[in-house]
Amino acid sequence: MTRIAVLLAAELTAASIDTVVSRVLPAADQVQTYRANGRTVLEVTGAAPALTERLREWPEVEKVLESAQEKDLLLTRRALYGSDSVVDVGGVPVGGNAVAVIAGPCSMDGPETLMRTAEAVRAAGAALFRVGLFKPRTSPYSFQGLGRDGFEAVREVRRVYGMPIVTEVLSVRDIEDLLEVADMLQVGARNMQNFPLLSELGKIGRPVLLKRGLAATVREWLSAAEYLLAGGNDEIILCERGIRTFETTSRFTTDINSIPVVKELSHLPLIVDPSHSAGHSRLVAPVARAGLAAGADGLIIEVHAQPEKALSDGAQALDPIGFGNLMPQLRNVAAVLGRGMVAPPVDEPALAG
Amino acid sequence: MTRIAVLLAAELTAASIDTVVSRVLPAADQVQTYRANGRTVLEVTGAAPALTERLREWPEVEKVLESAQEKDLLLTRRALYGSDSVVDVGGVPVGGNAVAVIAGPCSMDGPETLMRTAEAVRAAGAALFRVGLFKPRTSPYSFQGLGRDGFEAVREVRRVYGMPIVTEVLSVRDIEDLLEVADMLQVGARNMQNFPLLSELGKIGRPVLLKRGLAATVREWLSAAEYLLAGGNDEIILCERGIRTFETTSRFTTDINSIPVVKELSHLPLIVDPSHSAGHSRLVAPVARAGLAAGADGLIIEVHAQPEKALSDGAQALDPIGFGNLMPQLRNVAAVLGRGMVAPPVDEPALAG
Amino acid sequence: MTRIAVLLAAELTAASIDTVVSRVLPAADQVQTYRANGRTVLEVTGAAPALTERLREWPEVEKVLESAQEKDLLLTRRALYGSDSVVDVGGVPVGGNAVAVIAGPCSMDGPETLMRTAEAVRAAGAALFRVGLFKPRTSPYSFQGLGRDGFEAVREVRRVYGMPIVTEVLSVRDIEDLLEVADMLQVGARNMQNFPLLSELGKIGRPVLLKRGLAATVREWLSAAEYLLAGGNDEIILCERGIRTFETTSRFTTDINSIPVVKELSHLPLIVDPSHSAGHSRLVAPVARAGLAAGADGLIIEVHAQPEKALSDGAQALDPIGFGNLMPQLRNVAAVLGRGMVAPPVDEPALAG
Amino acid sequence: MTRIAVLLAAELTAASIDTVVSRVLPAADQVQTYRANGRTVLEVTGAAPALTERLREWPEVEKVLESAQEKDLLLTRRALYGSDSVVDVGGVPVGGNAVAVIAGPCSMDGPETLMRTAEAVRAAGAALFRVGLFKPRTSPYSFQGLGRDGFEAVREVRRVYGMPIVTEVLSVRDIEDLLEVADMLQVGARNMQNFPLLSELGKIGRPVLLKRGLAATVREWLSAAEYLLAGGNDEIILCERGIRTFETTSRFTTDINSIPVVKELSHLPLIVDPSHSAGHSRLVAPVARAGLAAGADGLIIEVHAQPEKALSDGAQALDPIGFGNLMPQLRNVAAVLGRGMVAPPVDEPALAG
Secondary structure, three states, X not given: OOEEEEEEOXXXXXXXXXXXHHHHHHHOOEEEEEEEOOEEEEEEEOOOHHHHHHHOOOOOEEEEEEOOOOOOOOXXXXXXXXXOOOEEEOOEEEOXXXXXXXXXXXXXXXXXXXXXXXXXXHHHOOOEEEOOOOXXXXXXXXXXXXXXXXXXXXXXXXXXXXXXXXXXOOOHHHHHHHOOOOOEEEEOHHHOOOHHHHHHHOOOOOOEEEEOOOOOOHHHHHHHHHHHHHOOOOOEXXXXXXXXXXXXXXXXXXXXXXXXXXXXXXXOOEEEOHHHHHOOHHHHHHHHHHHHHOOOOEEEEEEOOOHHHOOXXXXXXXXXXXXXXXXXXXXXXXXXXXXXXXXXXXXOHHHOO | OOEEEEEEOOOOXXXXXXXXXXXXXXXXXXXXXXEEOOEEEEEEEOOOHHHHHHHOOOOOEEXXXXXXXXXXXXOOEHHHHOOXXXXXXXXXXXXXXXXXXXXXXXXOOOHHHHHHHXXXXXXXXXXXXXXXXXXXXXXXXXXXXOHHXXXXXXXHHHHHHOOOEEEEOOOHHXXXXXXXXXXXXXXXXXXXXXXXXXXXXXXXXXXXXXXXXXXXXXXXXXXXXXXXXXXXXXXXXXXXOOEOOOOOOXXXXXXXXXXXXXXXXXXXXXXXXXXXXXXXXXXXXXXXHHHHHOOOOEEEEEEOOOHHHOOOOHHHOEOHHHHHHHHHHHHHHHHHOOOOEOOOOOOOHHHOO | OOEEEEEEOOOOOHHHHHHHHHHHHHHOOEEEEEEEOOEEEEEEEOOOHHHHHHHOOOOOEEEEEEOOXXXXXXXXXXXXXXXXXXXXXXXXXXXXXXXXXXXXXXXXXXXXXXXXXXXXHHHHOOOEEEOOOOOOOOOOOOOOOOHHHHHHHXXXXXXXXXXXXXXEOOOHHHHHHHHOOOOEEEEOHHHOOOHHHHHHHOOOOOOEEEEOOOOOOHHHHHXXXXXXXXXXXXXXXXXXXXXXXXOOOOOOEOEOOHHHHHHHHEOOOEEEOHHHHHOOHHHHHHHHHHHHHOOOOEEEEEEOOOHHHOOOOHHHOEOHHHHHHHHHHHHHHHHHOOOOEOOOOOOOXXXXX | OOEEEEEEOOOOOHHHHHHHHHHHHHHOOEEEEEEEOOEEEEEXXXXXXXXXXXXXXXXXXXXXXXXXXXOOOOOOEHHHHOOOOOEEEOOEEEOOOOEEEEEEOOOOOOHHHHHHHHHHHHHHOOOEEEOOOOOOOOOOOOOOOOHHHHHHHHHHHHHHHOOOEEEEOOOHHHHHHHHOOOOEEEEOHHHOOOHHHHHHHOOOOOOEEEXXXXXXXXXXXXXXXXXXXXOOOOOEEEEEOOEOOOOOOOOOEOEOOHXXXXXXXXXXXXXXXXXXXXXXXXXXXXXXXXXXXXOOOEEEEEEOOOHHHOOOOXXXXXXXXXHHHHXXXXXXXXXXXXXXXXXXXXXXXXXXX
């Protein structure tokens, strides 16, 4: 069955959109309306070729995309918009001309260490703060995160240092709670195809960071993003975090090729997680530089005030000195591509929150 | 930190168990109690070597396992029991001397087709019936399953043909509903590390079929089973359904080596899904035979009355004739290993349900 | 450019073949002649569609195959012949209705052990004997095989026990020497795309066992076989020996799906190497049974009189007792598929050689 | 068995070395002497612990390395020298502080195109010229390279543009011929474990570029380099060219993590091949930049005067404009790490050769 995507002109009123739909309906089997990237897209199933031609001439229509070949990638496709999306995460733009660095500990292990880590990453220039509250752990016997007990400390970080907060959501039931403290919710690699979770996150009106699954192809990853966009959330950032291969000297294999591939296929911002994909702190700096050099829009890096005491993934966290040394290199690599680095939303931390 | 597992003798009273725990506690940091495989296991953290020795002499103790190396695999380990678990699925034993065949359509697409499929697989000797109600689909635009609208037809299959029902659960919020119609809930490959879902399924008191993730190592798979066991559910069946590799002539790569590996490491029953791991109906019979020849305790096979009309995965479903031809071969392969094939719970279907 | 394959009728004289070629040439860009599977195949490049039609009516032509899609797989394709090839290895047919078992040590480490191993595998029913003389070793510091120093003992095995000999060739320069003692030369996984070696082996007039590369797709593997066939050698046997994946509990991952896939695509005989693909002796029996159950035409199994003293790969070798226990199981699995098991060429070993 | 490596002091006379060996022998089972990295290394098997201790005090001994854990990696190990090797390729240093770019066509398809390509890459700043004469092709029906027929044109490139020549060797029998025109011989991915070829290349006294196999682990790759070093050739450059994974949007997966991993494990220079690892010309620039950003010592890039007419791999070749645009970016990325870019050996091309 043919299926076409119709990008409507910007700033149409709801009434104009309704009119367009009502004119399309008689010549098609089905019309579905999506908001994506701040615009309206119609997915028209079973349109006659003649309709497709006529649509291109309507003033309300900006672009008609025949998407037969990639029938599952509609709203994520670059061809639809022809430009990059920029996602606003608590005041920090991700995906524009400047790159953004998200930093912080794998999991929160105590308020004092958290504040020290936040102070260090802010001083070095991180724009956003990551911290794990609910942790997905391979073993039921490992530390599972502080959950709500860590909320107060996270709020304090945001209040004092002004960095918007990124944290992982494992389950539909935690969404509401996490929205109290998080500016962006992260979907981890193991949940990339947790479709009920994706459907719910389509409705939250808050940015989502979608990590690639360990064994997900680029197209499956974009299809997971499509769930979020089709659900109504167009503030989606993708994150390459390494795929599983036969090589064991690093924890996963950073698929650096995926950076230009995804930028070519999709308009969504894309960042790299060098900490999980490399898995050893001494590999983080080279992989982070490579990510930006390949064209990523940012990085998410694990930093811990005392990695050797971290309750999870200490082996891959940078300490504040390592992160401080890395940031100027990252600025310089970004500059080679003509890009700056995003600053935190305000210079006066006391005003933040 | 040392951690030991203590398997208590069978048929201890709750009071005796309490006494044992109270005697262990003064010489250890922590004692945790699990019910697994119908038995009680103590996980003792920080036990002094002397305690470990003494425990072996207590009459209430059957076995002490020093599990330093495999610290995340405790309740799934074969060494703890030294024998195979048998899981009762609605009256059908899985994991014993006879192999069990689960058959049915990928997803339910209509009551009539479902009944015809059920009649055919029952006639050919399937012991359990599989059917998808909530479907995990890579694309948001694909058919997502009938959900509750299919319940009535599934109940009818169970009532008329007497086969216990196996169906997939995607989300914590569907568990209660699905327990109305299912004898066993299946965790799909994409949810193998959906830890909140695993934790909830630990409490349902109903068998769980745990499929291996596309990129999950054998140890990660067993760790996921450990979540279920540690949560209190010891009726767990594992399912090898193919891993993702570079090869594309079949949909996934059936890891046939994993069959003897898992049987060696764990006491849990293990079945093979030749339909998903091969992905083409004409490959199903050879892979199914291979699974049993390698020592699997059963198979889960997609059968559809009219595969060419199936709403999902039709390419990999057998039709009734293909399934009918396969079953005698499977009986013969099982016989080579001295195993029979499990029959449905009753011979008179009208009596079932 | 169009390319078609023309299978000529059996038992044409050389003169008739020349006539056919001379009649095709004016209507095509190029005609190349191959002998494969004991038959003559013309590869016609740039044939006009009319020629293709006419060819089907010539009495000298048995089949015309339009091979646009699979342009690199011509002589290996099942569609060309529509039946299974049978390869004669020193009197033992491989690929027919009966399955063949090749057994012997990974590498020869001494004449006495070799003879004891040969006696044991012969007694248990192996039809062919494998032994490594030139060994491919990952490290330059590992034992590289006895080379010519082992020839005398290998000849003795053949003389006394009558089993044809299979051994690996690493280099063009060793071919001539090895043909003194070997009935079939084996190309190892690491040399599957050693194209100069394949080209030379196309000319030897002796069977070749072509192992699949660790990262070779099924099509690349068949393309490697195509080198041998196009070079003039149609006595080719394929061997699945496991592919490299992320899983580490077994040495490689036996791609059991490849068995029916290859049998569908190609007419060549196909055997399985459970020893290398599993990598641990206790996994060999289940994987060997699975290979036959999936439809393989035979097995190549490492057996050593004293595995614990083997100079290479002892961990994966069966001892004589293990092999003796396995063989009846293999006979029974073969029988399920209506197949027998090939016997060594003569019953009276003293007459062999 | 214990095995230790002994790095002797620089500039010892042959007589002094003999003396050292003769003093070690009585206290060990075996002593083997290697020249690597311009130095002498003794591999001592079965040394008593006391000997190991005493050796550290001899003036002729610079370092003693107990290599039990990594017994196959001896001469490739960074720990032995603690510094980077620099390999001189026809006057161009690879592995020092400046990065080197090798450019040229996948295969030579004609003298005129070759000269135009050479002119373009030289003008843009390439230091070395790559060109394929003997080509490894998956299919026997693909273009296999011009072989010796291309030698004259290659000599002309070297004479006119002064760039040393890099070309692939497929077989022992071609080595002597290729040494007439090549400054460095390349071992392709498919031959990485062609051990007879590696052994021969250990003796040529000319640099070797060793590409990583499609499914080779980092340690297997270094073991292959060890063959070359142990054979007497210490002018080895490693090349990451992508590994095979499940992802298909790029041809292979560039293992960017391997760059810092290899630099940490080994003293050998390491370059990246973005053309083969990405497989599409539009992905080459981002992957090339990423390679240098991750710390590679250089790049090997396919450039063709008219990619659309190339006889092999045209889809992944840059045209002269694309290469010309990339080079300044590469210079800038190198500069971020404090590195320059190597120039061709002479500025006056007429003087070269």
